[in-house]
Amino acid sequence: MDAHFVLRIDSARVQGAEYGDQDASATIYTSAGxxxxxxxxxxxxxxxxxxxxxxxxxxxxxLARRRNKDPLAEAKALIAD
Known part of the structure; x- marks a missing residue:
């Protein structure tokens, strides 16, 4: 998230299906470089x-405009929508 926008990514999980990487639905990679x-x-x-x-x-x-300065509160509000 940045100061103005937040990005929500939805990818439905198939109930009862087998997933790789220890049953993961996604992997997140980051770089602080x-x-x-x-x-x-x-x-x-x-x-x-x-x-x-x-x-x-x-x-x-x-992609949505941020409504809250607190990142955790912003994430909770975005999930509730």
Whole structure:
């Protein structure tokens, strides 16, 4: 989050499906170096694919103006929406 905007990322989890990386739905990477960044990599359920198979996954990104100076309160409000 920055001073003006917050980003919400939604990626539905499939109930009863098996996920890799210790049942993770996503992995977050960060860098505090000179080129600071945060990367979120959402995961879908594990699937065995054959040549020619196709998978689709929907990830929704919502950029909103911040309403609260406190980051925790802002995150709670965004999740409640």
């Amino acid at each position: 000179p080129l600071k960044y945060v990367e979120l990599e959402p995961f879908g359920p594990l699937s065995t694919m054959k040549m020619g198979d196709r998978l689709e996954r929907t990830v929704t990104y919502t």
